[in-house]
Amino acid sequence: xxxxxxxxxxxxxxxxxxxxxxxxxxxxxxxxxxxxxSVRTTKAGQYADTFPPPIRFRxxxxxxxMGLQNLWDLWTDDKGQAVISIRGTTQNMTSWLANxxxxxxxxxxxxxxxxxxxxxxxxxxxxxAAVHVGWLLSTGYLARDILPRxxxxxxxxxxxxxxxxxxxxxxxxFLLTSYLYSLQESGKLPADIRFKxxxxxxxxxxxxxxxxxYEAKTYGGWAFNVVNAADWVPEVPLSIQxxxxxxxxxxxxNAKKTIRKQKFPNKLVxxxxxxxxxxxxxxxxxxxxxxxxxxxxxxxxxxxxxxQAPAYYNxxxxxxxxxxxxxxxxxxxxxxxxxxDTNVFVHHVHAPYLxxxxxxx
Numbered sequence: 001x002x003x004x005x006x007x008x009x010x011x012x013x014x015x016x017x018x019x020x021x022x023x024x025x026x027x028x029x030x031x032x033x034x035x036x037x038s039v040r041t042t043k044a045g046q047y048a049d050t051f052p053p054p055i056r057f058r059x060x061x062x063x064x065x066m067g068l069q070n071l072w073d074l075w076t077d078d079k080g081q082a083v084i085s086i087r088g089t090t091q092n093m094t095s096w097l098a099n100x101x102x103x104x105x106x107x108x109x110x111x112x113x114x115x116x117x118x119x120x121x122x123x124x125x126x127x128x129a130a131v132h133v134g135w136l137l138s139t140g141y142l143a144r145d146i147l148p149r150x151x152x153x154x155x156x157x158x159x160x161x162x163x164x165x166x167x168x169x170x171x172x173x174f175l176l177t178s179y180l181y182s183l184q185e186s187g188k189l190p191a192d193i194r195f196k197x198x199x200x201x202x203x204x205x206x207x208x209x210x211x212x213x214y215e216a217k218t219y220g221g222w223a224f225n226v227v228n229a230a231d232w233v234p235e236v237p238l239s240i241q242x243x244x245x246x247x248x249x250x251x252x253x254n255a256k257k258t259i260r261k262q263k264f265p266n267k268l269v270x271x272x273x274x275x276x277x278x279x280x281x282x283x284x285x286x287x288x289x290x291x292x293x294x295x296x297x298x299x300x301x302x303x304x305x306x307x308q309a310p311a312y313y314n315x316x317x318x319x320x321x322x323x324x325x326x327x328x329x330x331x332x333x334x335x336x337x338x339x340x341d342t343n344v345f346v347h348h349v350h351a352p353y354l355x356x357x358x359x360x361x
Contacts, residue, residue, distance in 0.1 A: 026325055052354075067304070081161070082153055082160070103289050107209075119143070142172065160196075170199035174206075214321055225323070237292075327356035333352065
């Protein structure tokens with residue numbers, strides 16, 4: 001259901017009746033409210049109708065579908081806070097393309113998404129930082145729709161914004177958070193907007209250098225990834241680490257030169273061992289980029305008119321990112337949600353996350 005434009009304008013013009021600043025740190029009640037918001041953004045059949053409703057927030061805007069079936073909602077309360085809620089993967093294959101398009105691109109650059117629209121972004125300062133191209137593509141589409149609403153909220157006094165995303169929405173929420181911080185750093189977004197991010201069941205969004213930057217930007221309790229320890233989604237994408245995925249100063253950079261200086265037969269043995277250890281991962285990374293980058297981009301291009309595949313970053317070293325809140329299943333949980341060969345999302349949907357949240361002290 002589309003929220004009438006008049007209602008949105010009335011909410012924004014009226015402004016917050018009592019401003020309440022966001023506080024750092026993981027807040028169980030705050031995350032529970034975000035879960036209740038997220039399930040209504042997901043709209044998985046009748047699932048949302050049986051789920052407890054949000055207590056504080058009400059939806060004031062629902063975006064149209066864009067990009068690879070991406071969508072977001074805007075929610076507000078009467079205390080001057082807003083929520084950007086990002087939808088996760090749907091059952092449609094177009095939506096899954098955003099996950100499968102898993103090559104890496106530099107965390108700073110430009111991505112031509114369609115005719116007349118190039119997404120300029122700077123998600124991290126480190127030259128070796130790289131991120132998932134499919135979720136970056138999704139971020140580019142959503143950001144174009146989100147920024148005007150942020151501007152309207154700020155003009156009416158709303159300066160406290162929660163970012164929420166579950167599953168694929170969590171992967172996008174990482175990148176959107178980085179993007180919004182970068183706009184603040186460059187003066188393109190007001191510096192007095194306070195963001196707090198809850199990724200939920202979030203997958204791995206980029207490499208170690210991106211993770212370092214994200215964690216530094218959100219240091220002090222301003223971003224969390226909440227994961228069910230039985231859920232496989234936070235374990236993806238598959239990660240391949242090669243000898244080129246290290247800081248500049250490392251023992252591998254000059255390994256070949258060092259080996260050549262050794263005496264025979266040590267030189268021959270060391271060269272053999274080094275090649276056996278390093279070449280398989282390099283070969284696997286190239287295949288990863290070939291199939292989940294170049295080949296998949298052709299399918300993406302069929303769905304997005306004017307899309308141009310970017311140059312990829314030669315790595316697929318995906319790592320867990322951000323401060324992690326682990327929800328640990330117990331016997332009571334296992335009695336309800338059992339491992340399954342047929343339902344791979346049994347531990348991934350919102351209900352088990354809410355159940356486990358209530359077990360936290």
